Amino acid sequence: AGIIWAAEERGFPAPAAQEGFTVAGSVMPFTSFDVFVISIVLITLTMTTIFFKKTGVGLAMRATALNQEVARLSGIRTNFTRTLSWAISGAASSLAGLLITPTSNLSPNTLDLVLIIGFTAAVVGGLDSPAGAVLGGFIVGLVISFVTFYLSPEDVFLSILAVLLIVLIVKPRGILGGKDSRRV
Structure with a gap:
């Protein structure tokens, strides 16, 4: 893609408004x-x-x-x-x-970070559960927002890694992942 369209970033307008809702x-x-x-x-x-x-x-x-x-x-x-x-x-x-x-x-290298965050979300939610992957995405998104707002944007990937490690230690198949098979 970089050879055809060069390495410059490109974008297009959103199909809906980008301003926040005003309530009260x-x-x-x-x-x-x-x-x-x-x-x-x-x-x-x-x-x-x-x-x-x-x-x-x-x-x-x-x-x-x-x-x-x-x-x-x-x-x-x-x-x-x-x-x-x-x-x-x-x-x-x-x-x-x-x-x-x-x-x-969008540029040829833009989605590398999205891929890392998306894979982490899928593992956190459960690789064999589409609903788990979406739940994992919400959890990872909340962690990113919390860390960016209250701590520092530099700590985002460290916090994502911490969430991933905690979930893998506590529930290795993800939050909504399938049951572990029991070997006898």
Whole structure:
């Protein structure tokens, strides 16, 4: 991407207002664009949950992810489901980029930090739970806001690492992650 568009930052305007809501004379710390982003995330979460739990293709994708050989022997077209998984991942990544770009300009290296924060949020919430990943995102976002406002912006990544370590020590599969298997 850097070769085609150069390393300069680019952005585009937000589809909703960037000013905070005014309630009883005081400006709230979130904007209508923030509400728009949260709405899109909740709609996407609901749609993907329904897709993976209620449709044949979604169940086939879950089976392929769990055990590709058994899924293939069961008659599932694993090559198709893997290709579809990549396509859905690309669409989800594009949507995330569209939602991030209005608040921070885009360059070839912009999303490195977003990737680190997003991965941490997914691990905190539980890698096998989409709702857990969203919950982890809210937790990590609150930690970032708290540390930036009350402490120092330089301490953000240290605090994220501390939250990640605490969650991994207390609940290794994440807050809403699956149950640990018991070996006998």
